[in-house]
Amino acid sequence: MAYIPHTEVERQQMLAAIGVTTIEDLFEAVPASHRFPKLDLPSALSEMEITREMAAMAEANEHAGDFALFRGAGAYHHFVPSVVNHTILRGEFLTAYTPYQPEVSQGTLQAIFEYQSMMCALTGMDAANASHYDGATGLAEAVTMAYEVARGKKKKFILSQAINPQYRDVVRTYHQGRDIELAGDDKPRTLIELADLLDDNTAMLAVSYPNFLGQIEDLTKLAEQVHNAGALLCVVANPMALGLFKSPGEMGADIVVGEGQPMGIPLGFGGPYVGFFATKQKYVRKIAGRIVGETVDGDGKKAYVMTLRPREQDIRREKASSNICTNQGLMSLAAAVYMSLMGCNGLKQVAKLNYHKAHYAAKEIDKIDGYKVLNEKPFFNEFAVKCLRPVEEVNAALIENGIIGGYDLGQDYAHLKDHMLIAVTEMNSKEEIDLFVEVLRSMA
Amino acid sequence: MVAIEQTELKENEPLIYDKSVPGRIGVNLPDCDVPESELPADLLRDDLEMPEVSELQVVRHFMRLSHLNYSIDQGFYPLGSCTMKYNPKLNEDMARLPGFAHLHPGSDDESSQGALALMYTLQTWLAEISGFEAVSLAPAAGAQGEFAGILMIRKYHLDRGDTKRDKILVPNSAHGTNPATVTMAGFSVIELPSNEKGNVDLNALRTVCDERGDEIAGMMITVPSTLGLFEEPILEVIEIVHNAGGLMYMDGANMNALMGVVKPGELGFDVMHYNLHKTFSTPHGGGGPGSGPVGVGDKLKPYLPGPIVDITEEAESDDDAPLYGLVMPEKSIGRLKAYHGNFGMHVRAYAYIRAYGAQGLHDVTRHAVLNANYIRANLLETYKVPYPRYCGHEFVLTGKVEGADDIHALDISKRLIDYGIHPPTNYFPLIVPEALLIEPTETEGKEELDNFIDVMKKIAEEAKTNPELLHDAPHIAPVRRVDEVFAAKQLVLCCTPVREAIGS
Numbered sequence: 001m002a003y004i005p006h007t008e009v010e011r012q013q014m015l016a017a018i019g020v021t022t023i024e025d026l027f028e029a030v031p032a033s034h035r036f037p038k039l040d041l042p043s044a045l046s047e048m049e050i051t052r053e054m055a056a057m058a059e060a061n062e063h064a065g066d067f068a069l070f071r072g073a074g075a076y077h078h079f080v081p082s083v084v085n086h087t088i089l090r091g092e093f094l095t096a097y098t099p100y101q102p103e104v105s106q107g108t109l110q111a112i113f114e115y116q117s118m119m120c121a122l123t124g125m126d127a128a129n130a131s132h133y134d135g136a137t138g139l140a141e142a143v144t145m146a147y148e149v150a151r152g153k154k155k156k157f158i159l160s161q162a163i164n165p166q167y168r169d170v171v172r173t174y175h176q177g178r179d180i181e182l183a184g185d186d187k188p189r190t191l192i193e194l195a196d197l198l199d200d201n202t203a204m205l206a207v208s209y210p211n212f213l214g215q216i217e218d219l220t221k222l223a224e225q226v227h228n229a230g231a232l233l234c235v236v237a238n239p240m241a242l243g244l245f246k247s248p249g250e251m252g253a254d255i256v257v258g259e260g261q262p263m264g265i266p267l268g269f270g271g272p273y274v275g276f277f278a279t280k281q282k283y284v285r286k287i288a289g290r291i292v293g294e295t296v297d298g299d300g301k302k303a304y305v306m307t308l309r310p311r312e313q314d315i316r317r318e319k320a321s322s323n324i325c326t327n328q329g330l331m332s333l334a335a336a337v338y339m340s341l342m343g344c345n346g347l348k349q350v351a352k353l354n355y356h357k358a359h360y361a362a363k364e365i366d367k368i369d370g371y372k373v374l375n376e377k378p379f380f381n382e383f384a385v386k387c388l389r390p391v392e393e394v395n396a397a398l399i400e401n402g403i404i405g406g407y408d409l410g411q412d413y414a415h416l417k418d419h420m421l422i423a424v425t426e427m428n429s430k431e432e433i434d435l436f437v438e439v440l441r442s443m444a
Numbered sequence: 445m446v447a448i449e450q451t452e453l454k455e456n457e458p459l460i461y462d463k464s465v466p467g468r469i470g471v472n473l474p475d476c477d478v479p480e481s482e483l484p485a486d487l488l489r490d491d492l493e494m495p496e497v498s499e500l501q502v503v504r505h506f507m508r509l510s511h512l513n514y515s516i517d518q519g520f521y522p523l524g525s526c527t528m529k530y531n532p533k534l535n536e537d538m539a540r541l542p543g544f545a546h547l548h549p550g551s552d553d554e555s556s557q558g559a560l561a562l563m564y565t566l567q568t569w570l571a572e573i574s575g576f577e578a579v580s581l582a583p584a585a586g587a588q589g590e591f592a593g594i595l596m597i598r599k600y601h602l603d604r605g606d607t608k609r610d611k612i613l614v615p616n617s618a619h620g621t622n623p624a625t626v627t628m629a630g631f632s633v634i635e636l637p638s639n640e641k642g643n644v645d646l647n648a649l650r651t652v653c654d655e656r657g658d659e660i661a662g663m664m665i666t667v668p669s670t671l672g673l674f675e676e677p678i679l680e681v682i683e684i685v686h687n688a689g690g691l692m693y694m695d696g697a698n699m700n701a702l703m704g705v706v707k708p709g710e711l712g713f714d715v716m717h718y719n720l721h722k723t724f725s726t727p728h729g730g731g732g733p734g735s736g737p738v739g740v741g742d743k744l745k746p747y748l749p750g751p752i753v754d755i756t757e758e759a760e761s762d763d764d765a766p767l768y769g770l771v772m773p774e775k776s777i778g779r780l781k782a783y784h785g786n787f788g789m790h791v792r793a794y795a796y797i798r799a800y801g802a803q804g805l806h807d808v809t810r811h812a813v814l815n816a817n818y819i820r821a822n823l824l825e826t827y828k829v830p831y832p833r834y835c836g837h838e839f840v841l842t843g844k845v846e847g848a849d850d851i852h853a854l855d856i857s858k859r860l861i862d863y864g865i866h867p868p869t870n871y872f873p874l875i876v877p878e879a880l881l882i883e884p885t886e887t888e889g890k891e892e893l894d895n896f897i898d899v900m901k902k903i904a905e906e907a908k909t910n911p912e913l914l915h916d917a918p919h920i921a922p923v924r925r926v927d928e929v930f931a932a933k934q935l936v937l938c939c940t941p942v943r944e945a946i947g948s
Contacts, residue, residue, distance in 0.1 A: 001804060019821065035706060044800055051534070051537070055543075057558040060558030063543050063546040063551075065543070065545075081499075094536070097728050117461065124946060164782065176595065245489055267549065269548075271785060294936040295930045295934070318626060326731065327731055327732040337506060342469070343497065352483075356481055359481035407550055
C-alpha cells in the first residue's frame with residue numbers, strides 16, 4: 001500500500017520495542033465482545049482503476065463543462081483564472097494545518113490577512129473574519145452576533161423573503177434551540193414594508209443585495225430606519241456585484257455576509273465554498289470564527305497571528321457564541337488570489353460583462369410572446385421570467401439543445417409558479433444566449 | 445542553495461497591496477460581445493481598493509508566502525487530535541474532474557446521477573465503517589456535525605413530549621467544540637471528571653444520572669478520548685446514560701483509531717460525526733474546508749440533517765442503475781448549509797476509501813496505533829507519560845523535563861520547529877498540565893518516527909544544559925515567537941490602504 005510505508009521487518013522491530021507480539025495486542029482496552037468486526041466494503045483498487053471508475057461517475061453528470069449553463073440562484077459559473085487553482089494546489093497551502101503555530105504558518109496567516117483586507121474593501125466594512133462555511137451559515141452567524149450585540153434582550157429578527165430560501169432555512173436550523181422570533185419572510189415585502197416591521201424588540205433586519213430575484217436596490221434609507229429602531233442592518237451580498245455597485249458599507253450596513261464562491265471557486269456541486277463575514281470595528285469582539293491580526297515577533301519584525309482568540313470555542317468552551325473551528329481556509333485563499341488577479345479594474349470589468357449579458361438576454365426574452373421579464377428595478381446578472389409553460393417543460397426543451405436552463409422559482413415561492421430565474425455570466429457567449437432565446441421562442 | 449532559501453525566508457514578504465501599481469491587471473478578460481445596456485448611475489460605486497498587479501506578481505507573491513508555511517508535504521506533523529496524515533494527490537485530481545467541478549448544485553436529480561451515486565455510496569460506506577443505520581453528508585465540518593447531532597437529540601426528546609431534558613454530559617477532557625455546541629443548541633453542560641486511568645469517572649456519572657436523570661438529554665464523548673485512550677468501561681457508560689433516558693453522542697474525531705477495531709453503532713452510540721479531513725485524508729488547507737458527516741442509529745434516522753441521497757426509483761434489473769435523488773428526512777432538523785455538504789470533500793473521501801478497501805482501512809488503524817505506541821514506548825524514560833496503558837492513535841505526555849523547571853511544553857514545541865518538525869498539539873487536553881498530544885498517523889515510516897524520538901530526547905538534554913535555546917526557539921523559522929498580546933491590543937485586521945479608504 002503506497003500510503004503506508006511499513007515493511008514486515010519494521011513492524012516486528014516496532015512491536016519488540018513496545019513489548020508486544022502483535023498489533024492486535026494493543027487493542028486490549030476495547031471490549032472483546034465488539035472487537036474487530038468485519039467491514040463489508042468493496043476491495044481495494046489501484047490508482048489507475050479508481051481514476052477510471054470516478055471519471056465515469058463524473059461524466060454521468062450534465063455539467064457546465066459540456067452544457068451552456070443559465071442557472072445561478074446562489075451558485076454561479078464564473079471564469080476562474082489558472083493561477084487560482086495552481087496556488088491552492090501547492091502543498092504548502094493545501095496540506096498545512098490551522099495556523100495555531102504562527103512561526104511556521106506566516107504564509108497562511110498573511111494570505112488570510114490579505115483576504116480580510118480585500119473583503120473589507122469590497123464590502124465597505126472595517127473588519128472581516130477568516131471565513132464561515134458558506135453564505136448561508138454566514139447569515140446564521142450574523143443572527144447570533146446581532147443577538148450578542150443586543151445582549152440577548154432583543155428577540156426579533158426580520159428577514160426579507162427575497163433572501164435565498166436555503167439561507168433562511170439554515171437560519172431556522174441554527175436557531176431552533178434559541179428563544180428568538182424570525183419575522184418578515186412569510187410573504188413578499190418591499191423595503192418600506194420590511195421597515196414597518198421594525199420595533200424596539202428588533203435586533204437585526206436582513207436583506208439581500210442583489211436580492212434572490214437579481215434586483216439591486218439602494219439600501220441607504222432602509223439603513224437609517226433600521227438604525228433609528230436601534231437594530232443592525234445585515235446585507236447578504238453577491239461579491240461579484242460589488243465590483244460595480246455601491247458597497248453595503250457605503251449605504252450603512254452593519255454586517256455584510258455572503259457566498260464567496262463566485263470569486264475563484266468552481267460550482268463543485270455545492271461545496272466547498274466560502275462564507276464571508278464583515279462588520280464594523282466596534283463589533284469585532286462579537287464576531288465568531290478566526291480572525292488574523294498584524295503584530296510583531298520577538299525581533300520586532302512584522303508578523304501575523306490569529307487574534308482575539310479568547311472568543312473561540314477551544315478557549316471559551318460553553319461560553320463561546322459559536323462552535324466554529326474548522327472553516328473554509330483554502331477557499332478564502334482562492335478568493336484572495338482571484339481578487340489579486342482581477343484588481344479593481346478586473347472586478348469592475350467582469351461585473352459589467354455580467355450586467356450587459358444578463359440585460360441583453362432579458363431584453364431578447366422579453367420580446368417573445370408569452371414570456372415576461374419580471375424585474376422592473378435594476379438587476380445584476382440574474383432576473384425572473386414568467387414562462388408560458390411550466391419551468392420543468394422549458395428546461396427539458398433546453399437540455400435537448402445543450403442548455404441547462406434556469407431555476408424554477410415556483411418551488412420556493414407560491415406566487416411565482418411558472419417563473420424561471422435566469423443567470424447570465426461572463427461565461428455565456430452571445431451565441432449561447434441567442435440559442436437560449438431561440439429555444440424559448442420555438443416553444444412560444 | 446539552502447543558505448539562499450533561508451535568507452529569503454528571513455525577509456518579510458510585502459503585502460500584495462504594497463506591490464500595487466495603478467493600471468496593472470493579472471488576468472486578460474474578453475470584450476463584451478453583446479450590445480451594452482445603460483448602467484444605473486446612482487447605484488454605482490466610486491472606488492474599490494484592490495491591489496493592481498500583474499499575473500507574475502501574483503504568482504510570485506503567493507509562491508513566496510507558501511514558503512513561509514510548514515505542511516504535511518514538507519515534513520512530520522505529530523499533531524494530536526487532528527490526524528495530519530498524507531493527503532493523496534490522486535484525490536485532488538478526482539475532485540477536479542470536470543463532471544464534478546463544473547456541476548451546478550441546483551442540478552436536477554436526473555442531471556447529477558454520477559454525483560448522487562457517489563454520495564449515496566459514501567453514505568453507505570461510512571455507515572458500514574461505524575455500524576450506523578444511516579449517514580448524512582450535509583455537515584460542513586466536525587463542529588457542524590456535532591451541532592447536527594445535538595439538535596437531533598433535542599428534537600427526538602421534544603417529539604416524545606419529553607421537554608425537561610436540556611442538559612448534556614461532557615467529560616472534562618472534551619474538545620472545546622463539544623461544550624460550545626451544547627450551548628448553541630440551547631442546552632447546558634454538566635461536566636464530568638475523569639479518573640486516574642483517563643476514563644470517565646463512573647461514580648460521578650452514576651450520581652448525576654441518579655439525581656438528575658430526567659434532565660439529561662444525552663452525553664457527548666470522544667472515543668478514544670482526547671488523551672488517546674480507549675474508554676475502558678464504555679459499555680457501562682452507554683448503559684447508564686441510556687437507562688437515564690439520555691442518548692449517546694460520539695465525537696468521531698479519533699476514528700483513525702477505530703476502523704475495523706470497533707463499530708460505535710454496535711457499542712450502542714446513537715449518533716456520531718466523522719471528520720473526513722482527519723480520518724479520511726481530505727487536506728486541512730490551512731484551517732479548512734473540512735467535512736463532518738453524521739451517522740445515526742434507528743432512533744435518530746428520521747431527524748438527520750438534509751438533504752441526503754436516497755434511491756428514488758429502484759433499478760429495473762441488475763444491469764441497470766437505480767435513480768438517486770436528494771430527499772429531506774421525514775423529521776429532519778433542517779438544512780445546515782446551502783446545498784448538500786462540502787461535496788468536493790466527499791469525492792476525496794470516496795477515492796480514499798476506494799484505494800484502501802475493508803482490510804486496508806483496518807490496516808490504517810493498525811499502523812496508526814502501532815506508530816503512536818512505538819513513539820510512546822521510546823519516550824517513556826525521557827518524559828512523563830501520565831497514563832500507564834497502551835494508547836490508541838495518539839498519546840499525551842507531560843512537556844516537562846526533570847532538572848529543567850523553567851522549561852514548559854510550549855518551549856519544547858517551539859524547539860521542535862528548529863529540527864524541522866511541526867509542534868504537537870499543546871496544552872490540550874486541559875486536564876493534563878503541560879500536555880503535549882502526539883499523533884504520528886499511519887503514513888509516517890519508522891525512520892521518521894526514530895528521528896522524532898531522537899529529537900525529543902535531544903531537546904530534553906538541551907532543556908537541562910542550555911535552556912535558553914528552548915526559551916528563544918524557534919531560531920530558524922521565518923519569524924520568532926510572535927506577540928499575541930500586541931495583536932489583540934492594536935487590532936489591525938486589514939491593511940492600511942483599505943483602512944484609509946473605509947475611513948476607519
